[in-house]
Amino acid sequence: MNAQAPKGTADMLPDVARAWEHLQRVAQELFTRYGYEPVYTPLFEHTEVFSRGIGEATDIVSKEMYTFEDKGGRSITLRPEGTASVVRSALEHNLTANGAQAKLYYAGPMFRYERPQKGRMRQFWQIGIEVLGAAEPTADAEVIAVLWGYFEALGLPRESMRLLLNSMGDDACRPAYRDGIAAFIRAHSADLCDECDRRAATNPLRAFDCKNPACREVMAGAPLLRDELCEACASHYAAVKTHLDALGIPYVEDSSLVRGLDYYTRTVFEIQVEAGLGSQNAIGGGGRYDRLMEAYGGPATPGLGFALGFERTLLALEAAGVGIPAPPRAEVYVARVDDTVTAEVFGLAQRLREAGIAAELDHQARSLKSQFKQADRLGARFVVIVGPDELAAGEVTLRDMGTKEETRVALGIAVDAVIAALG
RNA sequence: GUGGGUGUAGCUCAGUUGGUUAGAGCGCCGGACUGUGGCUCCGGAGGCCGCGGGUUCAAGUCCCGUUACCCACCCCA
Numbered sequence: 001m002n003a004q005a006p007k008g009t010a011d012m013l014p015d016v017a018r019a020w021e022h023l024q025r026v027a028q029e030l031f032t033r034y035g036y037e038p039v040y041t042p043l044f045e046h047t048e049v050f051s052r053g054i055g056e057a058t059d060i061v062s063k064e065m066y067t068f069e070d071k072g073g074r075s076i077t078l079r080p081e082g083t084a085s086v087v088r089s090a091l092e093h094n095l096t097a098n099g100a101q102a103k104l105y106y107a108g109p110m111f112r113y114e115r116p117q118k119g120r121m122r123q124f125w126q127i128g129i130e131v132l133g134a135a136e137p138t139a140d141a142e143v144i145a146v147l148w149g150y151f152e153a154l155g156l157p158r159e160s161m162r163l164l165l166n167s168m169g170d171d172a173c174r175p176a177y178r179d180g181i182a183a184f185i186r187a188h189s190a191d192l193c194d195e196c197d198r199r200a201a202t203n204p205l206r207a208f209d210c211k212n213p214a215c216r217e218v219m220a221g222a223p224l225l226r227d228e229l230c231e232a233c234a235s236h237y238a239a240v241k242t243h244l245d246a247l248g249i250p251y252v253e254d255s256s257l258v259r260g261l262d263y264y265t266r267t268v269f270e271i272q273v274e275a276g277l278g279s280q281n282a283i284g285g286g287g288r289y290d291r292l293m294e295a296y297g298g299p300a301t302p303g304l305g306f307a308l309g310f311e312r313t314l315l316a317l318e319a320a321g322v323g324i325p326a327p328p329r330a331e332v333y334v335a336r337v338d339d340t341v342t343a344e345v346f347g348l349a350q351r352l353r354e355a356g357i358a359a360e361l362d363h364q365a366r367s368l369k370s371q372f373k374q375a376d377r378l379g380a381r382f383v384v385i386v387g388p389d390e391l392a393a394g395e396v397t398l399r400d401m402g403t404k405e406e407t408r409v410a411l412g413i414a415v416d417a418v419i420a421a422l423g
Numbered sequence: 424g425u426g427g428g429u430g431u432a433g434c435u436c437a438g439u440u441g442g443u444u445a446g447a448g449c450g451c452c453g454g455a456c457u458g459u460g461g462c463u464c465c466g467g468a469g470g471c472c473g474c475g476g477g478u479u480c481a482a483g484u485c486c487c488g489u490u491a492c493c494c495a496c497c498c499c500a
Contacts, residue, residue: 004491059497059499063424063498064498064499080499081499081500110500112498112499114497114498114499115425115495115497116492116493117493117494117495117496118494118495120500126500127500128500209498259499260498270499270500278495279494279496280498280499280500282499284500285499285500286500307500308500309499309500310500311500312500313500335458335459337458337459338458367453367458368459369453369454369458369459369460371460372459372460372461373459373460373461374460375459375460376461377460377461383459383460388458389458397458397459399459401460404460406459
């Protein structure tokens with residue numbers, strides 16, 4: 001058989017898995033401090049959850065989903081992102097009934113059928129938070145502060161991060177602007193690439209994203225939504241910026257920041273890093289989605305959140321020279337001089353473990369010398385040597401691997417001696 | 424979906440104009456006064472040279488195909 005993991009997936013071996021757990025631990029600690037609670041939603045949903053939530057015309061829905069029919073004839077899709085599921089779940093369980101607010105966070109794998117490249121996998125992990133029921137601009141600033149604070153908490157220098165901010169307007173001002181851009185594109189179609197030309201009909205705002213230099217030049221002359229926001233959106237956007245300023249979080253307004261998911265309204269943001277990511281330089285992003293709950297047939301409920309990618313965050317940390325803490329695999333190694341003392345060695349290791357100490361021993365009948373090498377490799381600060389000589393006196397030898405100092409202690413109090421030695 | 428690059432020991436890579444038993448470093452295992460680590464020295468194990476065809480007296484080296492990975496476009500976290 002083929003022992004390779006499927007294209008776009010990767011095994012997370014201990015070093016990476018440890019980093020994964022670290023990312024989740026830091027998230028848990030920080031998000032909890034901001035009042036967010038954990039939520040786990042299914043890894044797959046009815047396809048409709050994504051097609052209606054994210055938008056039929058988006059790339060994600062139109063060509064990147066893992067969709068299949070289950071044995072009951074239902075159309076099922078592996079989740080390509082987290083927000084749609086969380087909002088669906090909040091609606092199902094009435095988490096925002098009677099004006100209640102829900103603050104949730106999640107972490108787990110997402111699935112998109114794309115060509116893999118640096119920082120882009122078919123199964124990739126995201127951590128995200130969602131606030132449902134909060135319309136005030138302080139919520140926008142809080143969500144952005146959590147994202148920013150998370151990367152800082154991991155040790156990413158703030159100079160290496162760039163926060164992009166924009167407003168996409170709402171139902172009151174976006175449609176008119178959208179039509180205006182479509183008209184603008186049609187008027188300049190001769191100077192734009194075919195793709196952008198087509199965008200006039202499908203998703204005109206995406207033309208701002210085009211990397212084609214000619215298109216960029218043309219679009220630079222297009223009217224900005226920022227200048228055509230309705231009064232409510234304009235004041236909301238201004239308030240968000242004021243709150244960010246107060247928090248001392250630096251941001252860059254970028255009118256070309258247009259999220260590719262249909263559900264976004266008003267505030268959108270993204271954090272990019274320059275080093276380590278290749279062309280996939282966004283490590284986290286999100287925005288407000290005030291109409292999403294309604295799209296599912298629920299009551300009008302404002303909402304917003306962000307998602308960040310594990311793989312990319314790790315690449316960014318690596319590029320910034322930030323290490324992932326790796327605790328020693330063993331604090332104490334119990335060495336066996338010969339096989340007459342096996343029972344005592346195994347018993348002592350077990351008692352150390354029960355006392356809360358990371359203890360390791362040999363299971364391969366290795367020589368004493370190689371047991372020491374192993375102890376060294378595992379980072380053990382002490383080695384307890386158990387041999388016939390010691391046992392004859394009812395004792396064991398405790399060796400400090402740093403100072404090479406050896407002391408004899410009674411077998412009966414060996415655990416206490418180790419605890420005392422470890423301090 | 425489109426384009427470019429690369430596939431040789433566990434890892435990172437060498438392999439000369441095709442020529443005999445395919446190499447190095449790191450890692451791993453063992454040894455250097457028969458119960459002791461990190462340094463040094465010595466030794467050892469480990470390779471369908473991605474896979475399948477072809478050219479040739481001879482292919483890791485050339486040609487074709489295929490597959491996997493990487494990178495970019497695109498899109499997004």
